[in-house]
Amino acid sequence: MSKVIIQNVGKVFERAASPTPALENVNLSIEDNEFITLVGASGCGKSTLLRILAGLEYRTSGEVVCDGRNIATPGADRAMVFQHYSLYPWLSVIDNIKFSRQLKVNRENLSSSDVESASGRAEALLNLIGLSKVRDAYPNQLSGGMQQRVAIARALMGRPSILLMDEPFGALDSQTREVMHDLILHIHRIEKTTIVFVTHDVEEAVYLGQRVVLMQPRPGRIHSIFPVPLPALRTQDMKHSEAFRALRSEILARIRESTGITTDLDMLEQLNLQNSEA
Numbered sequence: 001m002s003k004v005i006i007q008n009v010g011k012v013f014e015r016a017a018s019p020t021p022a023l024e025n026v027n028l029s030i031e032d033n034e035f036i037t038l039v040g041a042s043g044c045g046k047s048t049l050l051r052i053l054a055g056l057e058y059r060t061s062g063e064v065v066c067d068g069r070n071i072a073t074p075g076a077d078r079a080m081v082f083q084h085y086s087l088y089p090w091l092s093v094i095d096n097i098k099f100s101r102q103l104k105v106n107r108e109n110l111s112s113s114d115v116e117s118a119s120g121r122a123e124a125l126l127n128l129i130g131l132s133k134v135r136d137a138y139p140n141q142l143s144g145g146m147q148q149r150v151a152i153a154r155a156l157m158g159r160p161s162i163l164l165m166d167e168p169f170g171a172l173d174s175q176t177r178e179v180m181h182d183l184i185l186h187i188h189r190i191e192k193t194t195i196v197f198v199t200h201d202v203e204e205a206v207y208l209g210q211r212v213v214l215m216q217p218r219p220g221r222i223h224s225i226f227p228v229p230l231p232a233l234r235t236q237d238m239k240h241s242e243a244f245r246a247l248r249s250e251i252l253a254r255i256r257e258s259t260g261i262t263t264d265l266d267m268l269e270q271l272n273l274q275n276s277e278a
């Protein structure tokens with residue numbers, strides 16, 4: 001049985017003036033330990049689908065089943081990483097990583113060996129993200145990329161079986177993004193987590209994903225699913241391979257097609273239209 005089964009999921013945002021159909025009839029099965037990337041034009045419902053998987057948004061129709069259980073609320077089995085790192089500025093790196101676990105220990109009156117094993121887990125994650133040297137630093141002393149590493153470690157602290165990532169590297173410069181790509185692939189191999197990763201960036205989607213799910217807007221739905229024909233162990237030089245470039249071009253063409261943008265002139269027209277409507 002698949003790890004996650006998304007069946008006929010629909011979502012309508014009820015707004016006073018006009019309801020917005022954000023998702024319609026979305027069907028997708030995700031396998032255990034799979035790395036799935038979601039791409040598509042702005043407004044095609046990528047974040048809404050991710051938030052429904054996280055249990056942060058309710059669906060209007062359909063079902064989401066994780067590990068055989070129907071889900072509708074957040075749970076410790078699913079952790080989310082957002083574009084903005086949202087670390088606690090008053091806590092050090094290691095305490096940020098431990099924070100949720102510490103709350104659990106305090107709340108549930110667990111034993112000292114539970115505290116010890118949580119500390120061991122936090123130290124191991126610190127090592128995994130390569131930040132042992134800044135263990136006691138505070139978030140404002142770290143670069144954006146380092147802060148996002150801490151946010152990832154914090155999300156992994158409770159050993160979630162699914163990691164949901166909403167444009168986690170969207171605010172980083174291109175060199176830092178490349179480093180983060182290899183780091184998240186390494187984490188995926190070590191932690192054996194199932195990852196669902198939303199991005200605007202087709203190159204990022206192809207480099208990271210075992211399958212790329214392309215969504216299309218109005219209403220948001222799945223357009224196509226592309227298996228990525230690259231070796232499991234990715235290296236940056238694969239971005240220059242024929243297979244990589246062909247898939248990237250194919251997905252970009254499908255995105256243009258799904259939004260009705262076929263030429264640069266169409267793109268300009270669309271932008272002018274948006275400006276005159278604003």
Ligand SMILES: Nc1ncnc2c1ncn2[C@@H]1O[C@H](COP(=O)(O)OP(=O)(O)OP(=O)(O)O)[C@@H](O)[C@H]1O
Binds near residue numbers: 022040043048
């Ligand atoms: N809270 C909300 N209330 C009303 N409409 C919403 C809300 N959140 C999203 N929408 C609408 O639902 C649709 C899908 O939005 P969503 O943010 O999921 O798309 P997206 O593909 O993640 O977009 P982007 O790539 O720009 O982040 C859009 O039309 C959006 O305006």
